[in-house]
Amino acid sequence: MSNVLDQIVATKKQEVAAGKQLHSISDLRTIAAQQTTPRGFFHAIENQVVKGDTAVIAEVKKASPSKGIIREDFNPVEIAQSYLMGGATCLSVLTDSNYFQGSDDYLSQVREVVGLPVLRKDFMIDPWQIFQSRALGADCILLIVACLTDELLIELNDLAMDLGMDVLMEVHDEEEMNRALATSAQLIGINNRNLKTFETSLSTSQNLRKMVDEKRIVVSESGIHTSEDIKFLQQQDIHSFLIGESLMRHNNPGEQLQKLMTGQVE
Numbered sequence: 001m002s003n004v005l006d007q008i009v010a011t012k013k014q015e016v017a018a019g020k021q022l023h024s025i026s027d028l029r030t031i032a033a034q035q036t037t038p039r040g041f042f043h044a045i046e047n048q049v050v051k052g053d054t055a056v057i058a059e060v061k062k063a064s065p066s067k068g069i070i071r072e073d074f075n076p077v078e079i080a081q082s083y084l085m086g087g088a089t090c091l092s093v094l095t096d097s098n099y100f101q102g103s104d105d106y107l108s109q110v111r112e113v114v115g116l117p118v119l120r121k122d123f124m125i126d127p128w129q130i131f132q133s134r135a136l137g138a139d140c141i142l143l144i145v146a147c148l149t150d151e152l153l154i155e156l157n158d159l160a161m162d163l164g165m166d167v168l169m170e171v172h173d174e175e176e177m178n179r180a181l182a183t184s185a186q187l188i189g190i191n192n193r194n195l196k197t198f199e200t201s202l203s204t205s206q207n208l209r210k211m212v213d214e215k216r217i218v219v220s221e222s223g224i225h226t227s228e229d230i231k232f233l234q235q236q237d238i239h240s241f242l243i244g245e246s247l248m249r250h251n252n253p254g255e256q257l258q259k260l261m262t263g264q265v266e
């Protein structure tokens with residue numbers, strides 16, 4: 001039986017095929033050329049980490065397959081503004097509509113109003129989507145190693161960099177980590193959530209972090225809820241975090257971010 005990740009990828013293939021009927025790569029290149037220059041996503045995180053500070057990629061997400069609706073009252077621009085006030089280093093915006101109730105428009109709207117670098121959080125399987133991401137204004141894309149062959153991983157990574165974007169390359173186990181480390185990816189996301197079973201454990205970050213040398217930056221993703229979680233990950237020498245649900249469930253997500261980072265969330 002297929003798992004959720006397989007289903008998402010199957011749906012994505014249909015979406016991409018339909019998208020290609022509407023916009024050619026040449027169209028997307030023209031639209032991308034009208035976008036403002038990509039904001040340095042990697043550099044924003046690196047600057048924080050080099051200073052000895054913590055970098056948070058705060059996620060704008062209405063729903064997910066594992067949690068259903070996370071936030072009914074969903075205004076992506078207001079949430080992003082709140083994250084800016086709360087000290088986020090970068091933003092992550094879900095653009096997948098079928099499984100996360102996201103939208104491509106959310107990314108463009110957020111990026112127009114808030115000056116932080118923005119990750120397009122979606123499921124990349126085809127070069128067409130990389131051009132589309134830049135046309136939408138993305139500063140960084142997510143590449144999930146589990147969804148891609150080695151050849152495609154390298155092709156999409158190189159294409160994103162050619163277009164001036166950064167890449168967050170996501171892994172969940174040792175084998176995926178070895179595949180990511182064979183590429184030039186500078187930003188390695190360790191997803192604490194198994195995307196096939198939804199089981200979440202911070203020990204995934206604890207175990208895999210040891211495989212990455214200091215030339216790359218590790219981002220711990222998913223299942224970060226308390227200030228103790230942050231402290232635990234910092235003790236593993238991880239200083240960048242991608243956080244969604246635990247912020248999105250609060251009325252004022254930026255205030256919750258600030259509390260989380262200052263030891264006030266139990």
Ligand SMILES: O=C(O)c1ccccc1NCC(=O)[C@H](O)[C@H](O)COP(=O)(O)O
Nearest residue numbers: 064065066195221222223224243244245
């Ligand atoms: O979260 C899911 O249910 C999910 C299912 C299938 C593919 C991806 C999925 N989530 C993406 C993420 O990993 C999270 O949005 C991200 O890391 C933030 O996690 P959290 O802080 O736990 O919301």
